[in-house]
Every structure is written in structure tokens, then in C-alpha cells.
Amino acid sequence: MTIPLEPASPEHRLHLSQLAIYLRESRQILAAWDAYSDQHSDPDTHQPYDEDAYGLRQRLRDSDTLASFGRV
Numbered sequence: 001m002t003i004p005l006e007p008a009s010p011e012h013r014l015h016l017s018q019l020a021i022y023l024r025e026s027r028q029i030l031a032a033w034d035a036y037s038d039q040h041s042d043p044d045t046h047q048p049y050d051e052d053a054y055g056l057r058q059r060l061r062d063s064d065t066l067a068s069f070g071r072v
Contacts, residue, residue: 018071025068033061 006012036057041048048054 015072022068022072026065029061029064029068033057 037048037054040050040054040057
């Protein structure tokens with residue numbers, strides 16, 4: 001269901017603010033993931049050194065991203 005919003009309405013500004021927070025947080029989550037992946041994977045094969053820890057970290061990344069999106 002789509003809710004029409006006036007461009008200057010408080011609801012519209014709230015939604016834009018929530019979206020901006022999500023975009024900022026999702027970039028931070030991705031940057032942290034990239035750093036983790038670079039440190040915990042073989043640079044030539046891109047295979048993780050510890051698949052269990054890597055998988056756990058992937059699930060944490062996905063959970064953090066979903067939690068951040070939840071406010072949008």
C-alpha cells in the first residue's frame with residue numbers, strides 16, 4: 001500500500017531521514033565487511049581461511065543490514 005506524502009510534510013522528512021540513516025549505516029556495514037573479508041581470505045583465491053567464522057560474520061553482516069533497514 002502506497003501512502004502519498006506531500007514533499008514538505010513532516011512524514012516525508014521523517015522517511016527521508018530514515019532512508020539517509022539506512023544508507024549511511026549500510027555503507028558502514030559494507031566497508032566493515034570488505035575489511036574483514038580482505039583480512040580473513042586468501043588474496044589470490046578469495047577463499048576464507050576459516051569458513052565457519054567467515055559464515056558467522058556474513059550472517060552478522062546480513063542481520064545488521066536488515067536491522068538498519070527495519071526503520072525504513
